[in-house]
Amino acid sequence: MSASEEFNVTGGLQSRRDLISGLPEELATECLVRVPFEFHSSLKSVSRLWQSLISSDHSFDRERRRLGKDESLLCLVQPLTSPTYPVNSSVDGEVSEKKKEEEGESHSHQQQQPRVIGTPLYGLSVYNATLDTWHRVAIPERIPLFCECVALQDAGKVLLIGGWDPETLQPVKDVFVLDFSAAGRSWRRGKPMSAARSFFACAAVGPTKVYVAGGHDDQKNAIKSAEVYDVEKDEWVTIPPMTEGRDECHGFSMAADLGFCVLSGYGTETQGQFRSDAEIYDPVSNSWTVVQNVWRFADLSPRGRTAAVIESAGDFRGCKLWCFVDSQRQCQPRWEVEDDSMKWRLVMETIRLPVTTMTSVFAASLSGQAVAMIGGGGEESGTMMMMTKGEKNGGKWSHVSTPSVFSSLPFSYASIYV
Structure with a gap:
């Protein structure tokens, strides 16, 4: 039958x-x-x-x-805290431990030259917020350092894109596609990007497409170029370049209008001085629009400090972002900007982190809740914390039980329901 x-x-x-x-x-x-x-x-x-x-x-x-029985997953690209004895699991989440020699055997065919001494291995960790459990997804290849993680909810897929080759520390074009749907739970290599890049903007826009823009090349030059990947067709299409090269920029979806926002970043000659503007790509006009005065922290990267959140208001057109700041930084609680044509609107709300001094942090949103991983020493270091929905600035942060093997600061993340 x-x-x-x-x-x-x-x-x-x-x-x-x-x-x-x-x-x-x-x-x-x-x-x-x-x-x-x-x-x-x-x-x-x-x-x-x-x-x-x-x-x-x-x-x-x-x-x-x-029926309300789906589970909320937070997928984190993070360094393995113990690379000589990593924890691995299948995509289905069955946890197992492999010894160093087993790990070496599984990757030996890919090694073209000795790995740079001291370079960490990266893995894809998954926190199941519904069941409060952790596991690590087993991928039969070393994933690139600093790769971008992005989820396509309707397609049931999580993608790992770009980053650095763990052997040569050079930017790569690599794309990994992991199927988290009930029909799949598998992984494959996707078609590579047309250009190698790292520290770039990346976001899912619509049900099947992922946009990338900016970052830097193998000479550490800021990139203007951009392209879009269709996960169902497994193909990349080049789109017009941005007006400025933007390294260490951050990407978001302008959900209602299927636009792609590239926030801040810096140019080749101004490394570490983060721009205040953003550029938004309109797929209808196939062009970019600059929006001024969005990012108001020239000394801070937006990466790991901004997270897109779903805006429930029916008439809202644009992107709402949470901006995570430490408790002592002076800034407005909320600001809103539009482009000259008033087509695109960006709303930024500040979320105060549960720290009294500036430390390393990686912040995100998950199911409408603020999430932060604290690093850099101090009492909160090496743990994940979460705000319950609706508390925001006036609420209290609660600790999430974080095993030591999952306590390192992530580089990128994506959330998906399964």
């Missing part, structure tokens, strides 16, 4: 045969969607009917979401 004969989707999940013997279809379906994400691959091995159900073009995922 084919998959289509075994079940169909009409508002809910249905099947012609019993999913679970003796139980009505609706009750059996509710039982299966309650199974945690990490065990879904095991469910598929029970029967052909279950395999068809779980692999049904994201229908199983949608049913989990409809």
Whole structure:
């Protein structure tokens, strides 16, 4: 019997045969969607009917979401705290530990020259905020240092893009595609970018596309160029360059209008002096617009200190950002800017970090909550902290249990529901 004969989707999940013997279809379906994400691959091995159900073009995922049984994942690209004894897991989340010699065997065929001494290995860590658990995704290749992490929710995929080759420390064009959908849980190499780059702006725009712009090349020159990747077609298309080269810039989606925002960054000759403006790409006009006076901290990189949040107001057109600052920095609680044509609007709200002095920090948003990983020493170092929804500036930060192997400061992140 084919998959289509075994079940169909009409508002809910249905099947012609019993999913679970003796139980009505609706009750059996509710039982299966309650199974945690990490065990879904095991469910598929029970029967052909279950395999068809779980692999049904994201229908199983949608049913989990409809019933409120989906899980919120925060994917973090971070240095391995113990590279000689890393923790690895499958994409499904089954945790295992591999010895140093096993790790070396799995990657020996890729090593063209000795690795630079002291260079950390990077991994993809996943914090399951729903179940309060951690695991590390096993990828059968060393992922680039400082690669960008971006999620495509509708496609159920997380991408790792660009960064530095861990052997040569040169920018790369690499693209890794990890399938987090019930149908997949696999990884593959995507088509490389047309240009090698690192420390660039990157964001998912729409259901299948990822935009990249700026960063620097192998000579540490700030880049103007930009391109867009279609994950379903596995192809890159070059778009017009920005007006300025921008290294260490940060990217966001202008969700309502499918625009792509590149925030701040600096030029080749002004390294470390962060620009106050942003550039927004309009796919309709195929052009860039400059928005002035967005980033108001010339001494701070926006990377790890800004996070896009969903704006619930129906008439809002633009991008709302959280700006994370330490408790002693003087700044406005909120500011709003528009471009000259008043088509694009950027709203920035400050979130006070739970520290009294400036330390290393990486901040993000997850399911409408503010999240921060604190580093650089001090009482809060090596832990993740989270604000509950709605507390913001007046609320209290709570600690997230963070195993030591997941305590290093991330470089990039993406969040996705499964």
